[in-house]
Amino acid sequence: MALKRIHKExxxxxxxxxxxxxxxxxxxxxxxxxxxxxxxxxxxxxGGVFFLTIHFPTDYPFKPSKVAFTTRIYHPNINSNGSICLDILQSQWSPALTIPKVLLSICSLAELFNRSRV
Structure with missing residues:
Protein backbone atom coordinates (compact mmCIF):
# COMPACT_ATOMS: atom_id res chain seq x y z
CA MET A 1 0.00 0.00 0.00
CA ALA A 2 2.75 2.47 0.93
CA LEU A 3 4.62 2.21 -2.37
CA LYS A 4 1.44 2.57 -4.42
CA ARG A 5 0.51 5.74 -2.53
CA ILE A 6 4.05 7.12 -2.74
CA HIS A 7 4.15 6.53 -6.51
CA LYS A 8 0.83 8.38 -6.84
CA GLU A 9 2.14 11.34 -4.84
CA GLY A 47 16.52 33.88 -1.76
CA GLY A 48 17.41 30.84 0.32
CA VAL A 49 17.32 27.26 -0.90
CA PHE A 50 16.53 24.75 1.82
CA PHE A 51 16.90 20.99 1.57
CA LEU A 52 14.90 18.44 3.52
CA THR A 53 14.83 14.67 3.84
CA ILE A 54 11.61 12.72 3.80
CA HIS A 55 11.52 9.16 5.14
CA PHE A 56 8.32 7.23 4.58
CA PRO A 57 7.35 4.46 7.01
CA THR A 58 6.30 1.14 5.51
CA ASP A 59 2.75 1.78 6.75
CA TYR A 60 2.44 5.17 5.04
CA PRO A 61 -0.05 6.91 4.75
CA PHE A 62 -1.41 5.55 8.02
CA LYS A 63 1.67 6.89 9.80
CA PRO A 64 3.29 10.23 8.93
CA SER A 65 6.55 10.52 7.06
CA LYS A 66 9.55 11.88 8.95
CA VAL A 67 10.51 15.23 7.45
CA ALA A 68 13.58 17.21 8.54
CA PHE A 69 15.69 20.05 7.23
CA THR A 70 19.22 19.13 6.21
CA THR A 71 20.03 22.79 5.55
CA ARG A 72 20.59 24.73 8.77
CA ILE A 73 17.80 27.23 9.31
CA TYR A 74 16.94 29.53 12.19
CA HIS A 75 13.24 29.21 12.98
CA PRO A 76 11.39 28.76 16.29
CA ASN A 77 9.61 25.64 14.96
CA ILE A 78 12.79 23.93 13.72
CA ASN A 79 15.39 22.59 16.13
CA SER A 80 19.14 22.44 15.59
CA ASN A 81 18.86 18.88 14.21
CA GLY A 82 16.41 20.05 11.53
CA SER A 83 13.37 18.44 13.16
CA ILE A 84 10.18 20.35 12.44
CA CYS A 85 7.57 21.06 15.10
CA LEU A 86 4.41 20.90 13.01
CA ASP A 87 1.23 19.26 14.27
CA ILE A 88 0.41 17.56 10.95
CA LEU A 89 3.71 15.69 11.15
CA GLN A 90 2.75 14.31 14.55
CA SER A 91 -0.56 14.25 16.42
CA GLN A 92 -2.68 15.82 13.67
CA TRP A 93 -1.50 13.53 10.87
CA SER A 94 -4.22 12.21 8.58
CA PRO A 95 -3.92 9.72 5.70
CA ALA A 96 -5.65 12.38 3.58
CA LEU A 97 -2.51 14.54 3.81
CA THR A 98 0.09 14.34 1.05
CA ILE A 99 3.71 15.38 0.67
CA PRO A 100 2.76 18.47 -1.42
CA LYS A 101 0.40 19.57 1.39
CA VAL A 102 3.10 18.95 3.99
CA LEU A 103 5.66 20.97 2.00
CA LEU A 104 3.20 23.85 1.60
CA SER A 105 2.56 23.77 5.36
CA ILE A 106 6.29 23.99 6.00
CA CYS A 107 6.51 26.96 3.61
CA SER A 108 3.66 28.58 5.54
CA LEU A 109 5.69 28.30 8.75
CA ALA A 110 8.29 30.63 7.25
CA GLU A 111 5.64 33.10 6.13
CA LEU A 112 3.89 33.05 9.53
CA PHE A 113 7.21 33.58 11.30
CA ASN A 114 7.79 36.69 9.19
CA ARG A 115 4.31 38.12 9.92
CA SER A 116 4.61 37.47 13.65
CA ARG A 117 7.79 39.55 13.81
CA VAL A 118 6.18 42.67 12.27
Missing part, protein backbone atom coordinates in the same frame (compact mmCIF):
# COMPACT_ATOMS: atom_id res chain seq x y z
CA UNK A 10 5.28 11.45 -7.00
CA UNK A 11 3.10 11.44 -10.11
CA UNK A 12 0.91 14.21 -8.66
CA UNK A 13 4.01 16.27 -7.87
CA UNK A 14 5.20 15.96 -11.46
CA UNK A 15 1.76 16.83 -12.84
CA UNK A 16 1.02 19.80 -10.55
CA UNK A 17 4.10 20.85 -8.57
CA UNK A 18 3.53 23.25 -5.66
CA UNK A 19 5.06 26.70 -5.96
CA UNK A 20 8.52 27.04 -4.39
CA UNK A 21 8.77 23.30 -3.58
CA UNK A 22 10.02 20.14 -5.21
CA UNK A 23 10.55 16.59 -3.99
CA UNK A 24 11.48 13.19 -5.28
CA UNK A 25 13.16 9.91 -4.42
CA UNK A 26 16.85 9.61 -3.66
CA UNK A 27 18.07 7.18 -6.30
CA UNK A 28 15.80 4.15 -6.53
CA UNK A 29 14.69 4.26 -2.89
CA UNK A 30 11.03 5.28 -2.97
CA UNK A 31 10.91 5.40 0.84
CA UNK A 32 13.62 8.09 1.02
CA UNK A 33 13.09 11.42 -0.73
CA UNK A 34 14.85 14.74 -0.87
CA UNK A 35 12.82 17.93 -0.99
CA UNK A 36 13.74 21.51 -1.81
CA UNK A 37 11.95 24.60 -0.57
CA UNK A 38 12.73 28.05 -1.90
CA UNK A 39 12.60 30.76 0.76
CA UNK A 40 9.27 32.60 0.49
CA UNK A 41 9.34 36.14 -0.87
CA UNK A 42 9.16 38.93 1.69
CA UNK A 43 10.39 36.64 4.45
CA UNK A 44 13.76 36.38 6.22
CA UNK A 45 14.33 33.27 4.07
CA UNK A 46 13.84 34.99 0.69
Missing amino acids: LSDLAWDPPAQCSAGPVGDDMLHWQATIMGPNNSPYQ
Whole structure:
Protein backbone atom coordinates (compact mmCIF):
# COMPACT_ATOMS: atom_id res chain seq x y z
CA MET A 1 0.00 0.00 0.00
CA ALA A 2 2.75 2.47 0.93
CA LEU A 3 4.62 2.21 -2.37
CA LYS A 4 1.44 2.57 -4.42
CA ARG A 5 0.51 5.74 -2.53
CA ILE A 6 4.05 7.12 -2.74
CA HIS A 7 4.15 6.53 -6.51
CA LYS A 8 0.83 8.38 -6.84
CA GLU A 9 2.14 11.34 -4.84
CA LEU A 10 5.28 11.45 -7.00
CA SER A 11 3.10 11.44 -10.11
CA ASP A 12 0.91 14.21 -8.66
CA LEU A 13 4.01 16.27 -7.87
CA ALA A 14 5.20 15.96 -11.46
CA TRP A 15 1.76 16.83 -12.84
CA ASP A 16 1.02 19.80 -10.55
CA PRO A 17 4.10 20.85 -8.57
CA PRO A 18 3.53 23.25 -5.66
CA ALA A 19 5.06 26.70 -5.96
CA GLN A 20 8.52 27.04 -4.39
CA CYS A 21 8.77 23.30 -3.58
CA SER A 22 10.02 20.14 -5.21
CA ALA A 23 10.55 16.59 -3.99
CA GLY A 24 11.48 13.19 -5.28
CA PRO A 25 13.16 9.91 -4.42
CA VAL A 26 16.85 9.61 -3.66
CA GLY A 27 18.07 7.18 -6.30
CA ASP A 28 15.80 4.15 -6.53
CA ASP A 29 14.69 4.26 -2.89
CA MET A 30 11.03 5.28 -2.97
CA LEU A 31 10.91 5.40 0.84
CA HIS A 32 13.62 8.09 1.02
CA TRP A 33 13.09 11.42 -0.73
CA GLN A 34 14.85 14.74 -0.87
CA ALA A 35 12.82 17.93 -0.99
CA THR A 36 13.74 21.51 -1.81
CA ILE A 37 11.95 24.60 -0.57
CA MET A 38 12.73 28.05 -1.90
CA GLY A 39 12.60 30.76 0.76
CA PRO A 40 9.27 32.60 0.49
CA ASN A 41 9.34 36.14 -0.87
CA ASN A 42 9.16 38.93 1.69
CA SER A 43 10.39 36.64 4.45
CA PRO A 44 13.76 36.38 6.22
CA TYR A 45 14.33 33.27 4.07
CA GLN A 46 13.84 34.99 0.69
CA GLY A 47 16.52 33.88 -1.76
CA GLY A 48 17.41 30.84 0.32
CA VAL A 49 17.32 27.26 -0.90
CA PHE A 50 16.53 24.75 1.82
CA PHE A 51 16.90 20.99 1.57
CA LEU A 52 14.90 18.44 3.52
CA THR A 53 14.83 14.67 3.84
CA ILE A 54 11.61 12.72 3.80
CA HIS A 55 11.52 9.16 5.14
CA PHE A 56 8.32 7.23 4.58
CA PRO A 57 7.35 4.46 7.01
CA THR A 58 6.30 1.14 5.51
CA ASP A 59 2.75 1.78 6.75
CA TYR A 60 2.44 5.17 5.04
CA PRO A 61 -0.05 6.91 4.75
CA PHE A 62 -1.41 5.55 8.02
CA LYS A 63 1.67 6.89 9.80
CA PRO A 64 3.29 10.23 8.93
CA SER A 65 6.55 10.52 7.06
CA LYS A 66 9.55 11.88 8.95
CA VAL A 67 10.51 15.23 7.45
CA ALA A 68 13.58 17.21 8.54
CA PHE A 69 15.69 20.05 7.23
CA THR A 70 19.22 19.13 6.21
CA THR A 71 20.03 22.79 5.55
CA ARG A 72 20.59 24.73 8.77
CA ILE A 73 17.80 27.23 9.31
CA TYR A 74 16.94 29.53 12.19
CA HIS A 75 13.24 29.21 12.98
CA PRO A 76 11.39 28.76 16.29
CA ASN A 77 9.61 25.64 14.96
CA ILE A 78 12.79 23.93 13.72
CA ASN A 79 15.39 22.59 16.13
CA SER A 80 19.14 22.44 15.59
CA ASN A 81 18.86 18.88 14.21
CA GLY A 82 16.41 20.05 11.53
CA SER A 83 13.37 18.44 13.16
CA ILE A 84 10.18 20.35 12.44
CA CYS A 85 7.57 21.06 15.10
CA LEU A 86 4.41 20.90 13.01
CA ASP A 87 1.23 19.26 14.27
CA ILE A 88 0.41 17.56 10.95
CA LEU A 89 3.71 15.69 11.15
CA GLN A 90 2.75 14.31 14.55
CA SER A 91 -0.56 14.25 16.42
CA GLN A 92 -2.68 15.82 13.67
CA TRP A 93 -1.50 13.53 10.87
CA SER A 94 -4.22 12.21 8.58
CA PRO A 95 -3.92 9.72 5.70
CA ALA A 96 -5.65 12.38 3.58
CA LEU A 97 -2.51 14.54 3.81
CA THR A 98 0.09 14.34 1.05
CA ILE A 99 3.71 15.38 0.67
CA PRO A 100 2.76 18.47 -1.42
CA LYS A 101 0.40 19.57 1.39
CA VAL A 102 3.10 18.95 3.99
CA LEU A 103 5.66 20.97 2.00
CA LEU A 104 3.20 23.85 1.60
CA SER A 105 2.56 23.77 5.36
CA ILE A 106 6.29 23.99 6.00
CA CYS A 107 6.51 26.96 3.61
CA SER A 108 3.66 28.58 5.54
CA LEU A 109 5.69 28.30 8.75
CA ALA A 110 8.29 30.63 7.25
CA GLU A 111 5.64 33.10 6.13
CA LEU A 112 3.89 33.05 9.53
CA PHE A 113 7.21 33.58 11.30
CA ASN A 114 7.79 36.69 9.19
CA ARG A 115 4.31 38.12 9.92
CA SER A 116 4.61 37.47 13.65
CA ARG A 117 7.79 39.55 13.81
CA VAL A 118 6.18 42.67 12.27
